[in-house]
Amino acid sequence: MTYTPDLLRIENLSVSFPIFGGRINAVKNFSMRIRPGKVTALVGESGSGKSVIGRTIVGIESPIASIGGRILYNDPALGQSVDLLSLPRDGRQIRHIRGNRIGMIFQEPMTSFSPLHTVGNQIEEALRIHDASSAKDQLERIDEMLSLVGFGDPAKVRRMYPFELSGGMRQRAMIAAALICRPALLIADEPTTALDVTIQAQILKLLRDLQDRFHMAMLLITHDLGVVTNLADEVVVAYRGEVMESGTVDDIFRRPIHPYPKGLMAAVPHFDMHPGERLKPLREIEIDSSELLGKRKGLKGLTDQNVILSVRHVSKSFSTKKSGFFGGGQGRTLAVNDVSFDIRRGESLGLVGESGCGKTTLSKILMRGLSADGGSVAFNTEGRSINVLEARGRDLEMLRQKIQMVFQDPISSLSPRMTVRNIVGEGLEIHNRGNRSDRLASVRRLIRTMGLDEGALTRYPHSFSGGQRQRIGIARALALGPELLICDEPVSALDVSVQAQILNLLKDLKKDLGLTYLFISHNLAVVNYMADRVAVMYAGRIVEIGPREVILRDPVHPYTRKLIAAIPVPDLDHPLDFTALGQKKTSGFHGWGKQFDDEAGGQELAHADLGNGHLVLARRNVDARELRS
Amino acid sequence: MVRYILWRIVVMIPTLVLISMFVFTIIELPPGDYFESYVAEMRAIGEKADMQEIEELRARYGFDKPAPIRYLRWATGMLVGDFGYSFEYRMPVNDVVGDRLWLTILVSTVTIALTWLIAFPIGIYSATHQYSWGDYGLTLVGLIGLAIPNFVLALVFMYFANIWFGTSIGNLMDPQYLGQSMSWDKFKSILEHLWIPVIIIGTAGTAGMVRRLRANLLDELQKQYVMTARARGLHPFRVLVKYPLRMSLNFFISDIGSILPTIISGAEITAVVLSLETTGPLLIRALQSQDMYLAGSFLMFLAFLTVIGVLISDIALALFDPRIRLKGGSMK
Known part of the structure; x- marks a missing residue:
């Protein structure tokens, strides 16, 4: 075996930032290495300093940071090893390395491109800076790179603006821009976190293919252990700016020594969980729902099988203006297309689908935030049935109290100008519950139940962490004693360990208070942990619905199968099947097997009953056994 | 389009x-x-x-x-x-306004040009050196400029000009040229007098523009695409000019719409104080004395320029920002 030197060595790196009245040490005495041509994953929660390290390597960390230690970069193309930290800030040498020898991609494909410049212009930029070849050659290289990252018509994409591309396409363009100069090292900072599962799988495959093709090393910064096992050769686990453990993927995932990586792995929901097994968050929160229990006694007697919400043939379409300058034709998009399902009292129905499939539109219709074009929704409470879509006056007021929502983004869903007390108590005020002191008492009860300190009442949302904010959001939703809680991606903006806290909290509340959930998520592992039944939504329709074990273990519809196959599992023995995922994306209901294919524009598809409440959207008159093939 | x-x-x-x-x-x-x-x-x-x-x-x-x-x-x-x-x-009315209109346009155009010339470098400096002493100092000066009403500044200027230079800085030209037709000497005299009203009228506008440019640029500087561009190896100054500066200019373009009417209205109060031969004092006098055709036509002219200005800035925005051009009108 010949010895190859490390491409990048970080030695005793420390980064600190001045904050009001002190300093915060983001990175402490951090050492790691990146081997040439290998993928090194840097794993940790937010606040672990992993992104700071990525930015420090190329010298684009904020100028207020004080940086110590060495970052030795040993690129054969540069001849000799250089300490990147010793180069003058923004000087010629470091700029020669940036974009040329070290490429970088970021998490947010939406904001990583300037919306005012064409995609081609921004990809070309690195070439113009670092490459002396003629404009014609450069154009050829851009087209070649764009087709490498999967664009069919590079010349067209070059002239498009970033906002004309979808998130996944934008991330592909981003990768093309980072790799255009064929760097020796690619720093990928959460490259797939903002993407849907199936898109994520495609991007991971693309990164792996390109890494292989260009013999490029990669620093993969992520919090997703599933991404790590599928892509990385070596792993560094960071916690609060320090290295907890490092080694090969094999070492870390099969034989973790340090308790932190072990804890991190136990906090992630996975598919091999036993029924009733609980996630173990790194920091458990104590909740105390005993004070809220009293309210619920009357409801305990109800049987579990009666239906709380019954949705029938609900549709909603939006008019969209096609491109063209303030003109062009109008089109209509069916965001929700003939959706029917029931939610039984006390159960948790998981609604799964990719962004744009209509799941949020559906939840807004159920909340009466949007009006449906057609169909009916019946909500059964206190022995009678309310027509949700047409309720007025007292019925509507009743609905507003009985159905509550927990939102995805814990930052924008709480008003920054209201104290926690006002936020949680607002619903009580609107519906005239009790007098001032009664309301304050119940706000206090809710806050204690959520495991928050009573001192939180007078503070504003910005002084809480994401997980704490989400607990405030849940407290607000529970204030009026709802029966049905619609949780729209409640944990997708949270870190793994915090995610486990919130999921356990929701689970406990459901058990203690007898709540019913409509749990919307794109993360199947989370749905697997939370839901009793699962509905899979695609292009506005529910393609498959059934008990959780059936949907996740034995899915019938090709879309469900694809969705499940695309999830990166943090288990070395279950790698993603990249060859299957490489197939072209289908649109609408075409390209599936012929049983599921829709040739006549939606008229031919109906739900086939496979027994045990398992329905699949397929062509009419198809035999159930045929579907299983 | x-x-x-x-x-x-x-x-x-x-x-x-x-x-x-x-x-x-x-x-x-x-x-x-x-x-x-x-x-x-x-x-x-x-x-x-x-x-x-x-x-x-x-x-x-x-x-x-x-x-x-x-x-x-x-x-x-x-x-x-x-x-x-x-x-x-x-x-x-045409004859009444006639000459004054050209003088007004001259004063206003020079003022606007000066505003831009001063505001841009200061705004960019303030944003890129946020919370530095330079930023604080310029912010202070800017706030003072915003807070002092123009006519007060005019009075102060007149007082000190009289004490220090012993000259009256009223009017836009030396008294002997008033009412005369344009000549080279008259033009020179106008240029000599021009700088005082330009500075006085320009202060508030400059200060306001610095504040807005700074705020807009600060928002943009934190965006991800700035970091992406730097990670490509682009020189920091080129990054600044190509991405965040251009992004922060939308407010500036929408401002162009409101510039046209200001060119004509000619800073009324300041003009009265400095007894400038612009259209501003004329409008005020006409409104006072119920000289209805003069006042009405004047207001109509201002309205017309406003409408045209808004049209121009809307078209410029659409040309400048592809998001408006290509995404505009898409509805939920």
């Missing part, structure tokens, strides 16, 4: 008609007309007005006719460039 522009121009017509009705109503609102206030003024100073001439003028301008007819006459007259007759100056 062409369709959009044509559509906007068509929409302008009813807008202007509505504005003209509004303007006419407003100048008709005070009781009486110009002649009544003129007669009253004459009586107050103990003189008799020539009632015969007044009756003649009244009949000629249809003051005995109902308001809708007078409105129609006024509005249709403007279409062919006849802005009516100024009773106070006893000559057509």
Whole structure:
């Protein structure tokens, strides 16, 4: 075996930032290495300093940071090893390395491109800076790179603006821009976190293919252990700016020594969980729902099988203006297309689908935030049935109290100008519950139940962490004693360990208070942990619905199968099947097997009953056994 | 694009008609007309007005006719460039405004150019050196500039100019050129006087623009694409100019719309204080004395320029920002 030197060595790196009245040490005495041509994953929660390290390597960390230690970069193309930290800030040498020898991609494909410049212009930029070849050659290289990252018509994409591309396409363009100069090292900072599962799988495959093709090393910064096992050769686990453990993927995932990586792995929901097994968050929160229990006694007697919400043939379409300058034709998009399902009292129905499939539109219709074009929704409470879509006056007021929502983004869903007390108590005020002191008492009860300190009442949302904010959001939703809680991606903006806290909290509340959930998520592992039944939504329709074990273990519809196959599992023995995922994306209901294919524009598809409440959207008159093939 | 522009121009017509009705109503609102206030003024100073001439003028301008007819006459007259007759100056509005208009445009254009020249570098410096001493100092100066009313500044300037240089800085030219036709000497004299009103009128605008540019640029500097561009190896200054600066210019382009009317209105109060030969004092005087055609035509002209300015800035925005051009009009 010949010895190859490390491409990048970080030695005793420390980064600190001045904050009001002190300093915060983001990175402490951090050492790691990146081997040439290998993928090194840097794993940790937010606040672990992993992104700071990525930015420090190329010298684009904020100028207020004080940086110590060495970052030795040993690129054969540069001849000799250089300490990147010793180069003058923004000087010629470091700029020669940036974009040329070290490429970088970021998490947010939406904001990583300037919306005012064409995609081609921004990809070309690195070439113009670092490459002396003629404009014609450069154009050829851009087209070649764009087709490498999967664009069919590079010349067209070059002239498009970033906002004309979808998130996944934008991330592909981003990768093309980072790799255009064929760097020796690619720093990928959460490259797939903002993407849907199936898109994520495609991007991971693309990164792996390109890494292989260009013999490029990669620093993969992520919090997703599933991404790590599928892509990385070596792993560094960071916690609060320090290295907890490092080694090969094999070492870390099969034989973790340090308790932190072990804890991190136990906090992630996975598919091999036993029924009733609980996630173990790194920091458990104590909740105390005993004070809220009293309210619920009357409801305990109800049987579990009666239906709380019954949705029938609900549709909603939006008019969209096609491109063209303030003109062009109008089109209509069916965001929700003939959706029917029931939610039984006390159960948790998981609604799964990719962004744009209509799941949020559906939840807004159920909340009466949007009006449906057609169909009916019946909500059964206190022995009678309310027509949700047409309720007025007292019925509507009743609905507003009985159905509550927990939102995805814990930052924008709480008003920054209201104290926690006002936020949680607002619903009580609107519906005239009790007098001032009664309301304050119940706000206090809710806050204690959520495991928050009573001192939180007078503070504003910005002084809480994401997980704490989400607990405030849940407290607000529970204030009026709802029966049905619609949780729209409640944990997708949270870190793994915090995610486990919130999921356990929701689970406990459901058990203690007898709540019913409509749990919307794109993360199947989370749905697997939370839901009793699962509905899979695609292009506005529910393609498959059934008990959780059936949907996740034995899915019938090709879309469900694809969705499940695309999830990166943090288990070395279950790698993603990249060859299957490489197939072209289908649109609408075409390209599936012929049983599921829709040739006549939606008229031919109906739900086939496979027994045990398992329905699949397929062509009419198809035999159930045929579907299983 | 062409369709959009044509559509906007068509929409302008009813807008202007509505504005003209509004303007006419407003100048008709005070009781009486110009002649009544003129007669009253004459009586107050103990003189008799020539009632015969007044009756003649009244009949000629249809003051005995109902308001809708007078409105129609006024509005249709403007279409062919006849802005009516100024009773106070006893000559057509066109002649009254004439010379002053060019002087106003001169003062305003120089002011605006100076505002931009000063505001841009300072705004960029303030944003890129946020919370530095330079930023604090410039912010302080800017806030002072914003807070001091222009006419106060004008009075202060006049006082010190008198003490230090022993000159009067009123007017836009030396007194001997007033009322004369344009000559090289007159032009030189105007240039000599120009800088004082330009500085005075420009301070508030400059300070405001610095603040807005700084705020907009600060927002943009934190965006991800700035870091992406730097990670490509682009020189930091080129990054600044190409991405965040250009992004932060939208406010500036929308501002262009409101610049056209300000060019003409000519900083009224300051102009009165400095007795500048611009249109500002004229408008104020006309409003005071109910010289309705002069005032009305003036307001109409300002409204017209505003509408045109908004159109220009909308078109410029669409050309400049592909998001507006390509995404505009998509509805939920």
